[in-house]
Amino acid sequence: MDNQRQRQLESYHEAVDYIDRRIVRLTPRRRSPEDKVAAALGFYRDLGDPQRAFPSIQVAGTSGKGSVAQLLAESLHAAGLATGCHLSPYLQAFTEKSWVDGLYCPVERLVAAVDEVRPVAEHYRDDDDCPASVHGMASLAASFVAFRDSDLDVAVIETGLGGRYDLVQGLRRELCVITELGLDHTESLGPTLDEIAGHKAGIMEPGVPCVAVQGPGWSVLEAEAERVGAHLLPIRLDSVRPANDGTLVLDLEVLGTVELKLGTRAPFVARNVAIAATALDALARAGRPVRGEHLQQAVARRAPGRFEAMSGAGSGGQSSEPPVVLDCAHNAQKMAALSAALESSDRGRRLTLVFAASGARAPDELLRPIAGRVAHLVATELELYGKRTVAATEVAAAADRLGIDTAVEPVPELALARALDSVEPGRAVVVTGSVYLVGRLRDRWFPTEEVILQRTSWPSQA
Numbered sequence: 001m002d003n004q005r006q007r008q009l010e011s012y013h014e015a016v017d018y019i020d021r022r023i024v025r026l027t028p029r030r031r032s033p034e035d036k037v038a039a040a041l042g043f044y045r046d047l048g049d050p051q052r053a054f055p056s057i058q059v060a061g062t063s064g065k066g067s068v069a070q071l072l073a074e075s076l077h078a079a080g081l082a083t084g085c086h087l088s089p090y091l092q093a094f095t096e097k098s099w100v101d102g103l104y105c106p107v108e109r110l111v112a113a114v115d116e117v118r119p120v121a122e123h124y125r126d127d128d129d130c131p132a133s134v135h136g137m138a139s140l141a142a143s144f145v146a147f148r149d150s151d152l153d154v155a156v157i158e159t160g161l162g163g164r165y166d167l168v169q170g171l172r173r174e175l176c177v178i179t180e181l182g183l184d185h186t187e188s189l190g191p192t193l194d195e196i197a198g199h200k201a202g203i204m205e206p207g208v209p210c211v212a213v214q215g216p217g218w219s220v221l222e223a224e225a226e227r228v229g230a231h232l233l234p235i236r237l238d239s240v241r242p243a244n245d246g247t248l249v250l251d252l253e254v255l256g257t258v259e260l261k262l263g264t265r266a267p268f269v270a271r272n273v274a275i276a277a278t279a280l281d282a283l284a285r286a287g288r289p290v291r292g293e294h295l296q297q298a299v300a301r302r303a304p305g306r307f308e309a310m311s312g313a314g315s316g317g318q319s320s321e322p323p324v325v326l327d328c329a330h331n332a333q334k335m336a337a338l339s340a341a342l343e344s345s346d347r348g349r350r351l352t353l354v355f356a357a358s359g360a361r362a363p364d365e366l367l368r369p370i371a372g373r374v375a376h377l378v379a380t381e382l383e384l385y386g387k388r389t390v391a392a393t394e395v396a397a398a399a400d401r402l403g404i405d406t407a408v409e410p411v412p413e414l415a416l417a418r419a420l421d422s423v424e425p426g427r428a429v430v431v432t433g434s435v436y437l438v439g440r441l442r443d444r445w446f447p448t449e450e451v452i453l454q455r456t457s458w459p460s461q462a
Contacts, residue, residue: 061179074298164202258292266341
């Protein structure tokens with residue numbers, strides 16, 4: 001490795017270590033949602049409110065919000081707008097959180113942003129009563145600073161958790177988007193869909209249009225829109241079905257009839273595209289120069305870690321190894337979508353799963369929607385600083401209760417190798433259950449160091 005590459009990687013790791021480890025508080029914080037929001041607004045204010053240097057589109061929801069945010073950002077970029085996109089969590093590299101016009105944040109800009117954020121982060125870290133995650137605020141602030149310094153026309157910002165009390169605060173919103181709702185993060189958002197809808201509805205603000213899926217929790221969204229004076233635009237997903245050839249036809253108010261070649265019959269892809277299309281239609285109504293062809297360009301681009309098919313060998317080589325599908329299905333709703341996508345593809349035969357779980361989600365709940373498609377599961381586990389994970393033995397016990405043949409291999413790379421060695425002819429291997437697992441194993445095909453240095457999820461292997 002040459003000296004410049006080495007210096008860049010050292011600078012990257014130092015900056016990320018500061019955000020992801022050194023300011024992570026391991027002891028519980030005082031729980032006060034309103035004070036959490038006030039702390040976040042104060043943190044950004046101390047930096048000069050970088051999140052207000054550009055107009056934003058905020059995306060919330062239980063499932064699909066990351067994919068919809070990517071589709072919107074890619075479409076706006078295709079329309080010629082200087083566009084940023086913030087997604088959380090990242091898949092392989094922290095710089096993915098600050099995407100600008102097709103490339104991830106350069107290391108030099110990340111380091112400069114973290115250096116600017118550091119004094120404010122230290123102030124809040126020293127406050128034992130701070131009710132908000134200093135790590136979370138600093139991570140967002142680094143993206144906001146990087147976007148401010150990129151002279152953007154617009155940024156697409158994915159909500160982290162919920163919406164009303166999320167750390168994404170103080171944006172100059174020009175559009176809000178709420179994707180499908182489901183039961184996830186119930187320990188924080190509440191055990192009912194109406195309670196969860198109340199959190200997501202918190203991103204609405206007076207005079208700003210909000211595109212939202214008309215489904216569970218809709219009456220809550222309607223009531224919030226009326227209360228704050230937001231213009232609510234419904235999306236009905238029950239009629240969104242791609243044709244057998246993977247074509248999706250949408251009739252939109254401003255963009256007209258838009259025919260999109262999805263390249264897949266997976267229902268969740270069609271739903272996410274329909275949400276993004278409705279959002280773009282609202283932006284066109286407001287004067288943004290977007291057209292249906294811009295969404296088609298976005299659809300044609302691959303999304304890393306989302307029903308992503310990989311060749312067996314890795315590093316671009318040819319191999320007789322079975323196909324591997326990477327999918328960040330980290331809640332029950334997304335796992336059901338993965339199961340439906342497998343059914344609609346030629347990978348619908350019974351498969352081998354490599355699975356790890358993180359967060360508070362019970363592995364039984366995650367595995368149940370896909371259990372009938374799994375012939376064999378290799379249970380593995382993750383070590384994440386300051387984050388809850390599930391032991392491989394606990395995953396295996398859950399799989400056993402669902403009648404799935406199971407093996408245990410705690411090291412993810414060895415778990416994948418074991419799955420590839422044991423899978424029967426004609427079956428695929430699917431890596432899923434945790435974003436962090438998918439990102440870690442994606443390194444087999446696209447080395448993380450190259451993702452960082454080349455600023456893309458598809459670095460060249462030359």
